[in-house]
Amino acid sequence: MRVTFAAATVTSMLIAAAAPVHAQTYSIGTNPQGSLAYSTGAAVSKIVIEETGLKMRVAPQGGPVVTIPLVNNGELAFSIANAGAASFAQAGINNFKGRPQKSLRMVASLIPLYSGFFTRKDSAIRTIADLKGKRIPTGFLKQKIVEYTVSASLATAGLTLADVKGVPVPNSVRSVQDFSEGKTDAGFTSINSAAVKQANVSVGGIRVLSLPNTPEAVKAMKAHVAAATIKVVKPGPNFPGVEGPTSVLMLPFLLMSSTKTPDDVVYKVVKAIHGNKKNLVAALGAFRAFDPKEMNLDIGLKVHSGALKFYKEAGI
Numbered sequence: 001m002r003v004t005f006a007a008a009t010v011t012s013m014l015i016a017a018a019a020p021v022h023a024q025t026y027s028i029g030t031n032p033q034g035s036l037a038y039s040t041g042a043a044v045s046k047i048v049i050e051e052t053g054l055k056m057r058v059a060p061q062g063g064p065v066v067t068i069p070l071v072n073n074g075e076l077a078f079s080i081a082n083a084g085a086a087s088f089a090q091a092g093i094n095n096f097k098g099r100p101q102k103s104l105r106m107v108a109s110l111i112p113l114y115s116g117f118f119t120r121k122d123s124a125i126r127t128i129a130d131l132k133g134k135r136i137p138t139g140f141l142k143q144k145i146v147e148y149t150v151s152a153s154l155a156t157a158g159l160t161l162a163d164v165k166g167v168p169v170p171n172s173v174r175s176v177q178d179f180s181e182g183k184t185d186a187g188f189t190s191i192n193s194a195a196v197k198q199a200n201v202s203v204g205g206i207r208v209l210s211l212p213n214t215p216e217a218v219k220a221m222k223a224h225v226a227a228a229t230i231k232v233v234k235p236g237p238n239f240p241g242v243e244g245p246t247s248v249l250m251l252p253f254l255l256m257s258s259t260k261t262p263d264d265v266v267y268k269v270v271k272a273i274h275g276n277k278k279n280l281v282a283a284l285g286a287f288r289a290f291d292p293k294e295m296n297l298d299i300g301l302k303v304h305s306g307a308l309k310f311y312k313e314a315g316i
Contacts, residue, residue, distance in 0.1 A: 026077035026265060027059040028255075029067030031143065034173045036193040036286065037063075037080040040110060040253060043283035044080075044273060051272035054265065062142030063171055065095055072101035074260035078269070082113050082251040083227040083299050085145035090301055095144035103258040105304035108270055109297035110255055111289050114233055115149050116248040117186045118179075118196065118241050121205035125186060128157035128209055131164055134185040137175035138166030145225075146172050150188050152224035153249055156217035179203075191248060192238045192286055206241035213247040227251055227299055238285055252297055257304050266306030270295070274314065292316075 030041035038060055045056040059076060061067045064085035070076040072089070081089075092100025117136070119125045125134060131154065138161060140146040151161060169175045172189035179187030180199045189196060191208050200206045211217060213230050221228055231250040235242045255273070257266055273280070274295060280287035296303065296311040303311075 025055045025057065026261070026269075027057050029059045029061050029070055029076040029079040031063045031080075032060050032171060032173050034176075034193070034195040034198075035171075036113065036190040037253070039194060039284050040286070041078075041080045043280055043287065044110070044255065044269075046283050047276050047279055048269050048272050050279070051276060052268045054268060063140075063145070064089070065144050066142060068096075068101055068104060068256065069099075071256055071258050072103045074103075074258060077257060077261045077265070078107065079256045080110075081254055081256050082145060083109075083254055083301075084148060084225045084251050086254050086256055086301055087227050087299065088145070088148075094148060101258075103260060104302075105257055105259060105307075106299075106301040107255040107257045107266055107304050107307045108273055108295040109252045109299075110273070110295075111253045111286050112231065113251045113253040114191050114231065114239075114248045115146075115153075115189060115251070116191050116211070116246075117153060117188050117209040118191065118199075118206045119186045119209065120203050121207050121241070123185070123207065125209070126207070128153065128159065128211060131157075131186060131209075132159060133163070133165065135165045135167050135183070136186050137169045137172075137178060137184055137188055138164075139168035139170070140172065140175075141168075141170050143171040146175075146188065148225050149228065149249055149251070152221040152228055153188070153211060155220040155224055156211045156230075158220070191233075191241065197240055200240035207243060208239070208241040208246050208248065210245075211247040211249065221249065225249075225251070238288075252299065254301075259304070261304070261306075263304075263306030263309065266304045267310050270307045270310045274310070 028041040031037035064081040067079040089101040176195040
């Protein structure tokens, strides 16, 4: 039954350029090093290698707008992507307008991806509304889904990109770098990524801004990214800059593949992930939020047949 939707150092064998799916070497496309997507892909690769004997490696790229077409074409076996990017790709809308990725399939829901704006701890910017007229990262040419989540987050306070001073960046990792170098007044990315933890240290402390959490704010957010929800996170070591209960945008982080990746390979990967939460957490703390029972999350995406075989056997 489907559930309804409601970093350690990586060994050299995990890090390589994208490779075709042949010769029993399977690559996971991710965002650049320093991103949560990269760390997630590295953790999954480590567990799959240890548990199945399959050869697997991480292929850091520009983000889902780059990796998803490579997966769809069979040039990469897997990709880490959030639910927003994956749903856009399968449907052929927004940054995939007119280019539906017809072979793309969901393999597993992994961890919740919490994204948000953050400022320096001593900044006068304390709310989303305070971002009006301020310098924030925009563009995200290699990671367009982030542009949509930026717009969705601004919309919760009745703002649009026209209300801020956009500073073009290629991806979320660069947005954090620009923030740390004082080129922007606020950064935006997954708030528990390695890059944000580094920024927190380099600038002497950050503050994550809380989204307005009202029915009107949620409706405004979903007009930009329908799969997004608002979740409340609490202070903890994985959330630098979270000073109290804080409302942030959440999208599930997914492992994606395509019909070109063999069923038996996907089955082995899903089985390895499902049975090894402890080892996944040891590789990446963010997997503490991983729930094996929700791997087959129903968010309207087509699921790989190899994954479905395992989920049927496991009763999830």
